[in-house]
Structure formats: C-alpha cells, structure tokens
Amino acid sequence: MAEVKLLGVSLSPFSRRVEWALKFKGVEYEFIEEDLQNKSPLLLQSNPVHQKIPVLIHNGKPISESMIIVEYIDETFEGPSILPKDPYDRAMARFWANFLDVKCITTIGKALFGKGEESDKAKEESLELLKILDNELKGKKFFVGDNFGFADIAANLMAFWLGILEEASGVILVTNEKFPNFCAWKDEYINCSQVKEYLPSRDALLAHFQARFQTAAAP
Amino acid sequence: MAEVKLLGVSLSPFSRRVEWALKFKGVEYEFIEEDLQNKSPLLLQSNPVHQKIPVLIHNGKPISESMIIVEYIDETFEGPSILPKDPYDRAMARFWANFLDVKCITTIGKALFGKGEESDKAKEESLELLKILDNELKGKKFFVGDNFGFADIAANLMAFWLGILEEASGVILVTNEKFPNFCAWKDEYINCSQVKEYLPSRDALLAHFQARFQTAAAP
Numbered sequence: 001m002a003e004v005k006l007l008g009v010s011l012s013p014f015s016r017r018v019e020w021a022l023k024f025k026g027v028e029y030e031f032i033e034e035d036l037q038n039k040s041p042l043l044l045q046s047n048p049v050h051q052k053i054p055v056l057i058h059n060g061k062p063i064s065e066s067m068i069i070v071e072y073i074d075e076t077f078e079g080p081s082i083l084p085k086d087p088y089d090r091a092m093a094r095f096w097a098n099f100l101d102v103k104c105i106t107t108i109g110k111a112l113f114g115k116g117e118e119s120d121k122a123k124e125e126s127l128e129l130l131k132i133l134d135n136e137l138k139g140k141k142f143f144v145g146d147n148f149g150f151a152d153i154a155a156n157l158m159a160f161w162l163g164i165l166e167e168a169s170g171v172i173l174v175t176n177e178k179f180p181n182f183c184a185w186k187d188e189y190i191n192c193s194q195v196k197e198y199l200p201s202r203d204a205l206l207a208h209f210q211a212r213f214q215t216a217a218a219p
Numbered sequence: 220m221a222e223v224k225l226l227g228v229s230l231s232p233f234s235r236r237v238e239w240a241l242k243f244k245g246v247e248y249e250f251i252e253e254d255l256q257n258k259s260p261l262l263l264q265s266n267p268v269h270q271k272i273p274v275l276i277h278n279g280k281p282i283s284e285s286m287i288i289v290e291y292i293d294e295t296f297e298g299p300s301i302l303p304k305d306p307y308d309r310a311m312a313r314f315w316a317n318f319l320d321v322k323c324i325t326t327i328g329k330a331l332f333g334k335g336e337e338s339d340k341a342k343e344e345s346l347e348l349l350k351i352l353d354n355e356l357k358g359k360k361f362f363v364g365d366n367f368g369f370a371d372i373a374a375n376l377m378a379f380w381l382g383i384l385e386e387a388s389g390v391i392l393v394t395n396e397k398f399p400n401f402c403a404w405k406d407e408y409i410n411c412s413q414v415k416e417y418l419p420s421r422d423a424l425l426a427h428f429q430a431r432f433q434t435a436a437a438p
Contacts, residue, residue, distance in 0.1 A: 049318065049351055063310045065317055075306040087294040091282045098284055099268060102321060132268055 004029040007043050008054040009036060011200055011208055013157040014066040015054045020153055020198055021070040025079035067097055067154055074150075083150045090150075096136070096143045097154035104129050105157060112169045113216075126173050130182060133158070137185040141192070148194040159189040160199055168209035223248040226262050227273040228255060230419055230427055232376040233285040234273045239372055239417055240289040244298035286316050286373055293369075302369045309369075315355070315362045316373035323348050324376060331388045332435075345392050349401060352377070356404040360411070367413040378408040379418055387428035 004022070006029050008015030022029050034043055034053050046055045046062035055062050056069045058076070063069050074082040083090050107129060110122035136143075143151035163186070166172050176183045189195055223241070225248050227234030241248050253262055253272050265274045265281035274281050275288045277295070282288050293301040302309050326348060329341035355362070362370035382405070385391050395402045408414055 058307075061307055063307070063314070065314060068310055068313045068317065071313065072306055072310040075309065087291055088277075088280055088282070090294065091287055091291040094287045094290065095282070095284060098287065 003059055005032055005057040006030070006054060007032050007034050007040070007046065007057070009034055011205055012053060013161045016156055016198065016200070017066045017153050018054045018056060018069045018073070020156070020194075021073040021082055023198060024082060024194070025073060025077040027073065027077050027079075067101060067150075070150065070153055081149070082153065084145055084147070089144050093144045093150040096151035099132075100151070100154045100158060104133070108158075108162065108173065111173060112165050112171050123171070123173065127178070130174060130179050134179040134182040138181040140181075140185065141188055148192065152189070152194075155189070156195075159186045159195075161205070164202060164205045165209055168206060168213050170213075222278055224251055224276040225249070225273060226251050226253050226259070226265065226276070228253055230424055231272060232380045235375055235417065235419070236285045236372050237273045237275060237288045237292070239375075239413075240292040240301055242417060243301060243413070244292060244296040246292065246296050246298075286320060286369075289369065289372055300368070301372065303364055303366070308363050312363045312369040315370035318351075319370070319373045319377060323352070327377075327381065327392065330392060331384050331390050342390070342392065346397070349392060349398050353398040353401040357400040359400075359404065360407055367411065371408070371413075374408070375414075378405045378414075380424070383421060383424045384428055386425060387432050 004027055006015070006018055006022070008018065008031060010031070010033060019031070032040075032042070034040060036053070039051060043053065043055060044051055046057060047053075047064040050064060052064065054066055054069060055064045056072070057063075058072075063072050070082060083093055104126075107122050108126045110118055111126045113119075114122055142148055143155065162174065166174065174182065174186075190199065223246055225234070225237055225241070227237065227250060229235075229250070229252060238250070251259075251261070253259060255272070258270060262272065262274060263270055265276060266272075266283040269283060271283065273285055273288060274283045275291065276282075277291075282291050289301060302312055323345075326341050327345045329337055330345040332338075333341055361367055362374065381393065385393065393401065393405075409418065
C-alpha cells in the first residue's frame, strides 16, 4: 500500500495544488481519481466535514483543504521549501494565498456561475479584486521573493483555470487593457518551468467546462 | 516607539485573538484603538487590501488577517508554542481554525445579521455546522491535543461572542438540548485560565451589540 495517497480530480486546480507540492518535494504518491457525482466511501470517511477533494492520506491519516495539505507537505517531507524561511515573508505568502482562496475564488465563482443580480454584483467585485492583484503583480514573477512558492501554488486557478472558465462561460473579466500586469504575470506563470509540465491539457479542460456550462444552461 | 503595535478594536474577537497570542508569548505591545467609522490613515495604509482590523505592525512592517498574525507571532517570538509541534496536529489545528473562520463565522453572521430567505437558509446551515462542532468537541477541552492553542484562539467568537450576539439579535441557534457537547466545551472555554482574564466584559459587549441591532432595525 502506498504511504501517500491523494484522492482528487485530475482537472481540479485544488487537486493540482497538492500534486505540485508533492512533485516539488519529490514525494511518490498514488493518485486516486474521484467521481464527484458518486463519491467513494474512502473520500466520505476521510473528509466527513466537507466531503470534498483533495484529501491526502499519509500513513493512513487523512488531511483535507488544499492549502492546509500543501503546508503539511512542506513541514513533513524533505526537499525545497514551499513557504519562504523568513516569518514576515511566510505571513505575506499566507496573506496572498488566503486572499486568492477566500476572496477571489468565491467572488469570481459567483461572477461566472451565478445568475442575475448576484452575478452582476460579483462581476463588479471581481474587477476590484483583479485590480488589487494587478497592482500587486506589477513587475513581479512570483508573489513573494524570487522563488515559486506557497502563494504561487494557490494562484493556479487565477493564472490558468480562470481563462478557460471565462471562455467556457462567455463572461470575460480579464483583459490586457484593464489588467496588463496581471496578464503579463499570468503568461509568465503558465510557461515557467515549475508549472508548465504539471498543467492539465487546455483543450481537455475547456471541453470539460463547456459541457458543464451547457448542462447548467439546459432547460 | 514601540516595536510591536496592534491596530484593533477592543471589543472585536479578531483583535482579541492577536492580543491573546501576544500575551501567550509575553510580548509587550502598544494597542491602538481604531474607530471603524473613521479609520485612521495608519490602518488604511497598513492594510490597503482589506482595510480591516486587526493589523500588527512589527518593526514598521504590517501584517493583517487575525490568524495569519497569530501564526506570525508564533514563528517570530520566543515562548510557549501556539501551534502544536507535530505536523499532523498542526494540520488539524489549521483545519479547525479554517472551518471556524471560513464556514462558521460567515454562515452564522448571515443567520444573525441577514434578512428574509438568506437568513433562513443560513440558520439551517448554521445548525449543521454546530452539529459538526458538537460531534468534534465531545469530551474535548481543546480542539487538538491537551493544550490551548491555535484552533482554540480561532474559536473565541464561537465560544464567547456568539452567545452575546444571539442575545442581542434575538436569534437563538445554540441550545443545550441540541448541542450538549458544544455547550459543555463553551462553558469550560470561557472559564479556562488562558481565556478568562483576557475576555472583554460581557455587559459591555452586550450593550454594544444591542445598540448595533437597534440601529440596524431603525426605520
């Protein structure tokens, strides 16, 4: 039995975050693909509170919530550090990871998937959040310091998945005119060595989300 | 000039979390009371993204978001550890702190402060979340292990502020019949040595929130 198992969905940015952290550290693991329409007993038993992927099972003990798993991996396995060493830089990395997860993903999710007034309000708020990121990322390759790390892992949804979700939903939030720094960062992110080889296929993701939007729009 | 400043609101559970962490470590600090109706230039400049308290300023460098500050304090200053030493226990502490902050506070806030359908839905969800906590806290004094720590600091709003908010709003979510383990934990929490002396006055808090609910209900 593998010492490290990951229950996930290969197209999910949250699963990918954990995979990146494991690959970053050189940890071997068994990936178990979950069907979210028919969750496995192992998933439900391992994450009874949220019943969500990803779940890392290490020596039989489950951990859930993607960025909590990433931090666990950083503290448990040898290899390059994911969080910076300096406590202030660590706080900044956690700050941006939290901003991306708690503020951006929730709001942008409503802008793309919501309806009516809720979606309109979320679109306005999303543009404000993107403005904050655009200011922060001016001239920057990574969120904190000179190395790809914790906040950059958290940013995968914004850097890669968002563009595909925009295309699939027809709701365009990011334009080069409005957010030039964010766009420059995003292009560099997608092509950087730590990321490029670990991204899922753009075509597969687009087809997946197009199908989801069509199902959602069906009468 | 003090090396450590805390911009906060003395009745806020989020400010108190940071104060507890500082007191836990024996760090001297200057508390600067903020007026949230008229935020100081220092607050706006120190936390331009969220424009919220608390903000810790250490040697001139600002950090925001209460639990990120608590972790910074744990990593920066000598003294007893706030997070457990073991990586799995640390992950569990972060898991419950995240659950309390991201799930409970948002949902319960809507249940108490929301209106109409939104509030009704949030009340139902709040009861489910309280059930999860009630199961988790069965026979437990602390969230993780035998020591007061990270998740317990995050739980201050649920253990102390919630009861007062219920009384001020007239919306009662927690009863001993429904959530006996949660109630037993809460009573012990409020009276434990790490907490008791650091709580604000119940009467002052109640008067504060009663005034807020009356203002909100005014035509």
